[in-house]
Amino acid sequence: MKAKVYVTLKAGVLDPQGKAIQHSVELLGYGGIADIRQGKYFEIALDDSIDQEHARAAAERMAREVLANPIIEDYRVEVEA
Amino acid sequence: MKAKVYVTLKAGVLDPQGKAIQHSVELLGYGGIADIRQGKYFEIALDDSIDQEHARAAAERMAREVLANPIIEDYRVEVEA
Incomplete structure (x- = not known):
């Protein structure tokens, strides 16, 4: 069972790293x-002993509590068998 | 037009950052x-002046040439309208 977690900055939060990449690729x-x-x-x-429902719950909890900073970041979780 | 690029380490390439996260969440x-x-x-x-085909080509080129290191990383590109 594999869970994928995507963490992105909330809209409106400054992203200097993204801006630097944009500047570089434009150059x-x-x-x-x-x-x-x-x-x-x-x-x-x-x-593999964990079923899909529990996998999603565990991944959501990890995303919320550890992987993302909910003050400035959004996260999205996908679970695949 | 928005392109999403996912860059992951190739299988077999050591990921110390991932291991550190795993250790932390287990603790x-x-x-x-x-x-x-x-x-x-x-x-x-x-x-918006760029059509889907050209958007995908540009994103693929950027992923290959700038965003990923093809020696140790794989990339995946998704384009949405």
Whole structure:
């Protein structure tokens, strides 16, 4: 059972790392870029003894309590068998 | 037009950051975790004048040339209108 957690900055929170990447790729000649934002991505492999419902609950709890800072970040959880 | 780029370490490449997160969450009492790997996630907003085909091509090129290190990382690109 694998859970994927995507963590992104909330809209409106400044993302200097994304801005730096945007600036760099524009210097390299890429055009038409309105904005780049960087987030984090986690792949959590869970023991096969855990069913899908519990896997989702565990991943949601980890995302909320450890992986994301809910004051400035949003998170999204996907679970696949 | 928005492109999403997911960058992950190739299988077999050591991920000390993921291991540190796994160790931390286990200390916090989470059980049943076989493995955690951390990756990167980029949201690229492209000008609306760019059609889906060109958006995908630009995002693929950026992922290959700038956002990922193809020696140790894999990437996946998704484009949505």
